[in-house]
Amino acid sequence: MKETTDANEAALLQDARKRLETFAKERGNLIPILQMVQEKLAYLPSPALAMVAEYLGMTASDVYGVATFYNQFRFQPPGRNPIKVCLGTACYVKGGDIILENFERKLKIREGDTTPDREFSVERVACVGCCALAPVAVAGETLHGHMQPSKVEGLVLRIRMETQKKEKEADEKSNSD
Amino acid sequence: MAKFIVDNKTVEADESITLLRACLENDIYIPNLCWLKGMADAPVSCRLCFVEIEGEEQLTSSCKIKVRDDMVVKTDTPAVRRLQKTAFQLLMSAHEINCKVCPANKKCELQKIARFLKTGLKPKNMNSHLKEISADMPPNPSLDLHVNRCVLCGRCIYTCIQKQGQSQITFAKRGIDTIISFYGAPEVLSATCSECLACVSICPVSAITLT
Numbered sequence: 602m603k604e605t606t607d608a609n610e611a612a613l614l615q616d617a618r619k620r621l622e623t624f625a626k627e628r629g630n631l632i633p634i635l636q637m638v639q640e641k642l643a644y645l646p647s648p649a650l651a652m653v654a655e656y657l658g659m660t661a662s663d664v665y666g667v668a669t670f671y672n673q674f675r676f677q678p679p680g681r682n683p684i685k686v687c688l689g690t691a692c693y694v695k696g697g698d699i700i701l702e703n704f705e706r707k708l709k710i711r712e713g714d715t716t717p718d719r720e721f722s723v724e725r726v727a728c729v730g731c732c733a734l735a736p737v738a739v740a741g742e743t744l745h746g747h748m749q750p751s752k753v754e755g756l757v758l759r760i761r762m763e764t765q766k767k768e769k770e771a772d773e774k775s776n777s778d
Numbered sequence: 779m780a781k782f783i784v785d786n787k788t789v790e791a792d793e794s795i796t797l798l799r800a801c802l803e804n805d806i807y808i809p810n811l812c813w814l815k816g817m818a819d820a821p822v823s824c825r826l827c828f829v830e831i832e833g834e835e836q837l838t839s840s841c842k843i844k845v846r847d848d849m850v851v852k853t854d855t856p857a858v859r860r861l862q863k864t865a866f867q868l869l870m871s872a873h874e875i876n877c878k879v880c881p882a883n884k885k886c887e888l889q890k891i892a893r894f895l896k897t898g899l900k901p902k903n904m905n906s907h908l909k910e911i912s913a914d915m916p917p918n919p920s921l922d923l924h925v926n927r928c929v930l931c932g933r934c935i936y937t938c939i940q941k942q943g944q945s946q947i948t949f950a951k952r953g954i955d956t957i958i959s960f961y962g963a964p965e966v967l968s969a970t971c972s973e974c975l976a977c978v979s980i981c982p983v984s985a986i987t988l989t
Binding site (some may be wrong): 647650654659660661662663664665666669695761 | 907916944945946948949950951952959960961962963966
């Protein structure tokens with residue numbers, strides 16, 4: 602599984618390298634370039650930063666400094682099941698920070714990070730637009746309202762079981778083919 | 779040449795230089811961390827070099843203004859000291875105070891400033907805010923970074939650009955999480971950094987040390 606992701610990533614990086622040529626080699630293009638690379642790879646791994654630095658004739662350090670300034674750039678791959686915990690005003694008042702902490706503890710990662718198996722990532726967002734359901738968490742595309750600390754474990758477990766089931770089905774299908 | 783008065787003392791200095799430099803060169807000490815001789819423009823990041831200028835409503839950072847004729851400057855009024863102490867305490871609240879094991883001990887700029895301002899190193903009524911280094915930061919093979927000693931003055935970055943043309947060291951992240959960091963392939967870093975070491979010698983608080 603890991604090998605296929607790595608190979609896939611290398612191919613995407615090659616792709617991004619080709620797209621680089623469409624940008625003029627100016628420092629002012631750094632942010633559009635980083636946006637393009639992140640669009641391709643979904644995050645900015647260090648080989649990508651090195652590639653951009655080389656293209657623009659900057660040091661990798663310089664590129665890293667600019668990229669880390671902006672919230673929109675991420676340096677960890679997003680999980681297959683991104684979990685967003687709302688910390689907008691209503692959710693915050695209703696204890697959204699406790700929900701976030703529960704996810705962090707359950708998945709053993711910090712906010713903004715991804716689990717080593719790339720299954721989950723946790724991030725905080727400011728309002729998803731349904732404050733009446735506060736506190737809210739969004740797992741993938743599914744919204745979970747009225748979150749409680751006790752619901753966190755069940756939610757993670759359910760997603761893990763669904764993934765296992767899907768994998769099993771895919772296995773059976775490829776075996777029967 | 780401009781002729782002006784600092785703390786009741788007449789000082790003469792070239793009009794092209796900053797007030798901070800003029801004072802320092804005339805043995806009038808003003809606390810400062812980020813300014814370096816030769817800088818075209820001071821970063822004004824340490825917020826320590828405040829002075830009071832007669833006729834001006836607010837206190838100003840002396841590294842940012844040029845000297846001019848007949849200005850009357852005071853460097854030790856209660857208002858100046860109050861601002862400097864606050865700025866210093868804020869700096870120290872993000873500083874790991876463990877002088878005994880620190881290589882900068884006794885030649886540390888922070889100890890010097892604390893003595894000058896007659897204030898302790900540990901800020902009162904302020905929580906300590908220390909940082910963590912994230913795991914995705916590849917280490918520099920020849921240099922160690924101590925982000926919790928760093929006062930974010932930016933001297934190392936300036937010096938690196940002066941010596942190498944481009945900076946191998948940078949401010950990363952933002953706001954209260956800002957840290958200095960090396961980032962890049964270990965081969966590149968060891969090629970540029972192992973011999974130069976300019977940042978090690980310029981750091982006022984030993985935040986960059988040899989491995």
